[in-house]
Amino acid sequence: SSLPPHPKVDVVSRTPPYHKLIKRLHEVRRVLGSACQLTLAEKILYSHIEHPEESLLTNTRNGANIRGTANLKLKPDRVAMQDASAQMALLQFMSCGLPSTAVPASIHCDHMIVGEKGADTDLPASIAGNKEVFDFLESAAKKYGIEFWPPGAGIIHQTVLENYSAPGLMMLGTDSHTPNAGGLGAIAIGVGGADAVDALVDAPWELKAPKILGVRLEGELNGWASPKDVILKLAGQLTVRGGTGFIIEYFGPGVDTLSCTGMATICNMGAEVGATTSLFPFSSSHVPYLEATHRGQIAQAAAAVASAPSAQNLLQADPEAEFDDIITINLSTLEPHINGPFTPDFSTPLSKFSSVVEQNNWPKTFGAGLIGSCTNSSYQDMTRAEDLVKQASDAGLTPKASFFITPGSEQIRATLERDSTLSTFSSAGGTVLANACGPCIGQWKRTDGVEKGESNAIFTSYNRNFRGRNDGNPATMNFLASPELVTALSYAGSTTFNPLTDTIPTPSGTPFRFSPPKGSDLPTAGFAEGNPEFLPTPGIPDPSVEVKVDPSSTRLALLDPFPRFPETELTDIRVLYKVKGQCTTDTISAAGPWLKYKGHLPNISENTLIGAVNAATGEVNVAYDVDGKKSGIPQLAKQWRDEGVEWLVVAEHNYGEGSAREHAALQPRYLGGRIILAKSFARIHETNLKKQGVVPLTFANESDYDLIDACDEVSTVGLLDVLRSGGKGDVELVVKKRDGTEVRVKTRHTLSEDQCGFVLAGSALNLLAMRGKE
Numbered sequence: 001s002s003l004p005p006h007p008k009v010d011v012v013s014r015t016p017p018y019h020k021l022i023k024r025l026h027e028v029r030r031v032l033g034s035a036c037q038l039t040l041a042e043k044i045l046y047s048h049i050e051h052p053e054e055s056l057l058t059n060t061r062n063g064a065n066i067r068g069t070a071n072l073k074l075k076p077d078r079v080a081m082q083d084a085s086a087q088m089a090l091l092q093f094m095s096c097g098l099p100s101t102a103v104p105a106s107i108h109c110d111h112m113i114v115g116e117k118g119a120d121t122d123l124p125a126s127i128a129g130n131k132e133v134f135d136f137l138e139s140a141a142k143k144y145g146i147e148f149w150p151p152g153a154g155i156i157h158q159t160v161l162e163n164y165s166a167p168g169l170m171m172l173g174t175d176s177h178t179p180n181a182g183g184l185g186a187i188a189i190g191v192g193g194a195d196a197v198d199a200l201v202d203a204p205w206e207l208k209a210p211k212i213l214g215v216r217l218e219g220e221l222n223g224w225a226s227p228k229d230v231i232l233k234l235a236g237q238l239t240v241r242g243g244t245g246f247i248i249e250y251f252g253p254g255v256d257t258l259s260c261t262g263m264a265t266i267c268n269m270g271a272e273v274g275a276t277t278s279l280f281p282f283s284s285s286h287v288p289y290l291e292a293t294h295r296g297q298i299a300q301a302a303a304a305v306a307s308a309p310s311a312q313n314l315l316q317a318d319p320e321a322e323f324d325d326i327i328t329i330n331l332s333t334l335e336p337h338i339n340g341p342f343t344p345d346f347s348t349p350l351s352k353f354s355s356v357v358e359q360n361n362w363p364k365t366f367g368a369g370l371i372g373s374c375t376n377s378s379y380q381d382m383t384r385a386e387d388l389v390k391q392a393s394d395a396g397l398t399p400k401a402s403f404f405i406t407p408g409s410e411q412i413r414a415t416l417e418r419d420s421t422l423s424t425f426s427s428a429g430g431t432v433l434a435n436a437c438g439p440c441i442g443q444w445k446r447t448d449g450v451e452k453g454e455s456n457a458i459f460t461s462y463n464r465n466f467r468g469r470n471d472g473n474p475a476t477m478n479f480l481a482s483p484e485l486v487t488a489l490s491y492a493g494s495t496t497f498n499p500l501t502d503t504i505p506t507p508s509g510t511p512f513r514f515s516p517p518k519g520s521d522l523p524t525a526g527f528a529e530g531n532p533e534f535l536p537t538p539g540i541p542d543p544s545v546e547v548k549v550d551p552s553s554t555r556l557a558l559l560d561p562f563p564r565f566p567e568t569e570l571t572d573i574r575v576l577y578k579v580k581g582q583c584t585t586d587t588i589s590a591a592g593p594w595l596k597y598k599g600h601l602p603n604i605s606e607n608t609l610i611g612a613v614n615a616a617t618g619e620v621n622v623a624y625d626v627d628g629k630k631s632g633i634p635q636l637a638k639q640w641r642d643e644g645v646e647w648l649v650v651a652e653h654n655y656g657e658g659s660a661r662e663h664a665a666l667q668p669r670y671l672g673g674r675i676i677l678a679k680s681f682a683r684i685h686e687t688n689l690k691k692q693g694v695v696p697l698t699f700a701n702e703s704d705y706d707l708i709d710a711c712d713e714v715s716t717v718g719l720l721d722v723l724r725s726g727g728k729g730d731v732e733l734v735v736k737k738r739d740g741t742e743v744r745v746k747t748r749h750t751l752s753e754d755q756c757g758f759v760l761a762g763s764a765l766n767l768l769a770m771r772g773k774e
């Protein structure tokens with residue numbers, strides 16, 4: 001039954017603006033022509049376009065030319081941020097000088113909490129170790145009206161599903177598994193902090209219109225098969241790159257047989273195939289889930305929208321909508337799958353797994369089974385796992401592998417505690433970890449004596465399994481499976497065990513075989529509230545709050561606005577480094593131990609380009625000053641900046657490939673970089689550079705890369721005109737060689753009118769701050 005709105009829950013701010021979105025959908029149809037048929041993903045996405053006419057200029061029936069071509073300028077409804085990525089997002093937001101965020105937003109403290117002995121000891125220790133970061137996030141949240149979920153409240157994606165996701169919503173999240181919210185019918189996209197800031201300051205967020213992959217579900221899951229197996233199988237089919245540039249839209253008669261949380265699991269792992277996002281249509285299990293999470297009003301509003309005739313129906317695809325491709329999965333015959341090790345797309349059906357273990361010589365035993373996390377900690381997941389634990393306990397068995405349980409939120413933890421599920425796990429020897437990422441993001445202090453470098457296996461119900469992901473040991477083979485399978489396998493401790501066919505000997509000697517797991521989608525007694533201290537702060541701005549950043553902190557530093565572009569051409573800026581070969585965002589801003597400085601631009605800038613190969617010498621991170629003195633790249637950059645010399649980097653193809661990491665653009669800018677001159681750029685990084693006021697130029701003739709060297713002095717011709725004219729014309733570089741000769745290098749750029757404004761103002765945020773003051 002529907003629970004009344006929680007007194008602390010602002011249902012209004014959590015209801016998608018259906019009226020406005022339907023009006024925009026009309027406008028979109030007017031631009032595209034009334035015969036145009038749209039998929040559900042397109043309806044939701046396009047109804048969030050700021051000016052549909054401008055964005056959808058390539059006007060064709062069925063939107064055929066829009067997909068993959070049109071640049072959509074979108075206005076998302078909401079932003080969610082996790083603690084690690086929220087730091088730089090907030091620091092950038094603060095530099096705009098706005099009193100509050102333009103859209104509702106939330107912060108979730110989950111990534112910095114270590115899993116070791118259990119929640120009671122792990123949580124206080126992690127809070128103490130990260131106090132200054134949590135204090136900063138909380139004070140900034142209070143000042144700017146962001147809901148702050150403290151450490152222990154839960155994992156971002158589970159909390160978002162329970163509180164914010166809704167059919168038809170569009171949200172950005174600073175975490176790659178943000179698409180989890182698509183299980184409840186939202187378009188939810190994982191982005192970097194600078195992109196989140198676009199939405200927070202009411203600037204349009206740009207996205208190339210994705211293609212749409214339809215996944216038709218038929219039949220109904222039964223026995224051991226679970227929603228996780230849908231995405232494990234699909235990952236095997238699509239591979240880790242197969243979803244790139246696509247939204248995955250599920251449809252077909254099988255959809256209505258799935259639980260809401262099961263659909264979220266499927267969408268969560270769409271990130272593993274590189275999809276922009278994944279989503280399910282508004283379906284029968286959404287209503288009871290929304291009602292059980294105090295959002296019956298949203299269920300009613302969504303149901304009304306979903307029953308409108310198709311032209312106005314925001315929540316169902318048009319009947320003749322076309323997908324770019326369709327994959328069909330029959331749930332009735334779906335077998336459980338196990339994916340891994342080391343990559344989520346190495347997918348093996350359970351019945352073949354033992355022979356694949358033999359063929360590959362993988363370990364026959366494994367040390368730990370871990371269930372839960374943002375991917376699989378629903379009431380359904382946990383009660384099905386509980387059923388198996390009870391069966392095994394009744395037979396006198398205990399798990400052979402260490403068994404860990406990570407609840408996704410305080411709400412689910414408290415409910416499982418009330419319903420004795422957690423005590424069933426603990427009595428069987430399981431360890432219940434904090435409601436946080438813990439082992440899923442490598443925050444796992446393993447205490448079972450496995451040495452670093454020692455080959456071993458673990459099974460998890462998580463979503464990622466790159467080398468070292470869980471325990472920092474690159475030799476740990478990490479297999480992904482449903483929580484049910486991980487639980488059953490933990491009792492055997494054997495990688496070749498198949499619970500459907502194999503037995504385990506009991507202490508009395510009789511063989512024990514599991515029956516297929518049974519559970520409930522939702523708790524019959526409703527969700528328990530849990531510890532009230534884990535409820536969020538209200539999303540009401542309080543200008544009197546002072547944001548806490550200790551000036552002597554090594555982990556946090558306020559950002560100073562970057563200087564404006566001069567009123568002249570750039571003259572005699574110097575080539576800091578000529579990079580040879582690949583230069584990824586990792587090369588430009590390394591991760592690992594540097595992650596703790598994500599909120600401290602000066603400190604993290606000490607890693608700038610330290611992975612880059614010197615084109616002249618083949619050395620890595622070795623730069624030479626004009627007098628021949630050897631130096632690290634960041635050290636020379638800083639020295640030149642302090643001497644008043646601005647600089648540029650020369651590079652080869654696909655500069656900045658990899659992630660959306662904004663630090664890779666912020667750091668060169670902070671250290672005095674003005675131009676990156678490359679053979680080509682990775683698209684997202686090129687945009688990030690422009691946002692931070694760095695000019696990306698490409699060689700008009702690639703071979704000119706050979707004409708320019710480190711320490712050459714470069715002056716621009718035409719750059720100021722390009723910037724002042726909103727992107728018209730080209731830029732030529734006059735290169736003064738060390739021997740006094742001069743060469744001219746023609747370049748190309750992709751600066752749009754908006755982006756010229758960013759560069760002139762010093763950065764996109766400077767421009768926004770200026771506009772805010774006008």
Ligand code: F3S
Pocket residue numbers: 110111155156157175177373374375436437440441463464
């Ligand atoms: Fe990421 Fe945390 Fe989930 S690390 S994968 S959000 S559990």
